[in-house]
Amino acid sequence: MYTLFITRGYPTEKYKTNGIFEYDQAKALVKQGCKVVYAAIDVRSIRRWRKWGIQREYKDGVHIYAINIPLGRVPKKILRTFSFLGLKLLYKKIVKEKGVPDILHAHFTGPAFSASKLKEITDIPLVITEHFSQINREEISEDLFKIAKMAYNKADALIAVSPALAKKIHINFGINPIYIPNIVDLDVFKYEDKEESEYFNFVSTGNLIETKRMDLTIEAFYRAFGNNSKVTLTIFGQGPERKKLEHLINKYNLNSQVKLMGLCSREEIAKQLKQCDCFVLASQSETFGVAYIEALAMGVPVIATKCGGPEAFVNEKNGLMVNVNDVEELTEALIYMYNNINMYDRKSISIEIQNKFSSEVVANKIINIYKEYLKKSSFR
Numbered sequence: 001m002y003t004l005f006i007t008r009g010y011p012t013e014k015y016k017t018n019g020i021f022e023y024d025q026a027k028a029l030v031k032q033g034c035k036v037v038y039a040a041i042d043v044r045s046i047r048r049w050r051k052w053g054i055q056r057e058y059k060d061g062v063h064i065y066a067i068n069i070p071l072g073r074v075p076k077k078i079l080r081t082f083s084f085l086g087l088k089l090l091y092k093k094i095v096k097e098k099g100v101p102d103i104l105h106a107h108f109t110g111p112a113f114s115a116s117k118l119k120e121i122t123d124i125p126l127v128i129t130e131h132f133s134q135i136n137r138e139e140i141s142e143d144l145f146k147i148a149k150m151a152y153n154k155a156d157a158l159i160a161v162s163p164a165l166a167k168k169i170h171i172n173f174g175i176n177p178i179y180i181p182n183i184v185d186l187d188v189f190k191y192e193d194k195e196e197s198e199y200f201n202f203v204s205t206g207n208l209i210e211t212k213r214m215d216l217t218i219e220a221f222y223r224a225f226g227n228n229s230k231v232t233l234t235i236f237g238q239g240p241e242r243k244k245l246e247h248l249i250n251k252y253n254l255n256s257q258v259k260l261m262g263l264c265s266r267e268e269i270a271k272q273l274k275q276c277d278c279f280v281l282a283s284q285s286e287t288f289g290v291a292y293i294e295a296l297a298m299g300v301p302v303i304a305t306k307c308g309g310p311e312a313f314v315n316e317k318n319g320l321m322v323n324v325n326d327v328e329e330l331t332e333a334l335i336y337m338y339n340n341i342n343m344y345d346r347k348s349i350s351i352e353i354q355n356k357f358s359s360e361v362v363a364n365k366i367i368n369i370y371k372e373y374l375k376k377s378s379f380r
Contacts, residue, residue, distance in 0.1 A: 208239030299346030
């Protein structure tokens with residue numbers, strides 16, 4: 001079976017998390033015997049440096065064709081036009097070199113819209129996996145609603161990465177998506193015994209953007225442990241909120257307790273998670289919440305917000321749930337974890353996640369969808 005992934009980008013040495021969810025799925029499908037060609041159309045800001053034009057790469061069994069069109073801030077209609085032109089160019093080259101795919105599989109709303117237009121030309125079955133957090137919001141912009149509806153209506157199958165996102169799509173678009181979660185890389189995020197330490201360490205990972213509420217996490221941490229030098233908080237990620245967070249750390253005199261690590265590899269994050277006591281992320285909105293899953297896969301209990309994604313997998317055996325934007329609840333949760341961490345069985349937490357979110361489990365669910373719609377298309 002030969003599938004063409006249509007995506008927003010792929011992980012590189014410079015941008016390690018770009019397109020990471022899609023790329024994990026591509027690798028998983030290859031392991032299950034699929035041929036995967038990965039078309040990445042990257043139209044991010046011109047400030048994010050990368051080479052113009054088409055690059056080819058082969059790694060992890062995935063054939064990557066990437067086109068970089070750094071446009072900067074331009075009207076969305078122009079952005080979509082260039083995205084589709086980029087996809088058409090890649091598709092022509094891919095067909096010439098790798099043949100015609102059996103399935104088109106697009107990820108996120110923007111690439112899905114381009115893929116739906118490609119389907120009109122090729123009549124190849126289209127599967128869309130929706131991850132985009134803006135689709136999960138209470139209010140969706142008119143422009144986003146329009147392109148999402150056009151893409152979803154062209155899809156042969158629509159997948160949502162969380163039950164909450166599936167419900168939101170059903171309410172807003174009248175479509176019933178199939179729930180298939182994202183993958184956790186169990187080669188990296190795997191259970192290992194934690195070494196004893198005199199310190200109690202919280203870890204958080206995510207882009208340093210407003211919706212991740214790292215500022216709230218620091219505020220709650222200060223309220224809970226500002227006078228306890230044996231408790232630390234390590235934050236991984238980069239983004240526009242960094243200066244604001246540095247100011248908070250200085251304001252509360254937390255320089256010896258709170259560390260901003262910047263953008264790090266998965267391996268570096270996993271190394272820190274192995275030694276941490278609890279993971280915390282106070283997001284305002286998550287369509288899934290891979291960061292929580294990665295921590296849980298290593299057996300680390302989590303503090304999560306009721307933000308749309310974590311409700312599907314956080315329970316009393318593996319963590320705590322708090323309301324979004326509630327600093328008092330978050331403070332209480334941090335203190336509870338500090339006092340009761342031995343109540344959690346790290347190994348059992350890890351096993352549960354492995355059974356639900358491994359690459360093999362998720363890949364086989366996707367392959368079954370491919371088979372179903374390929375069978376239907378053969379009777380057209």
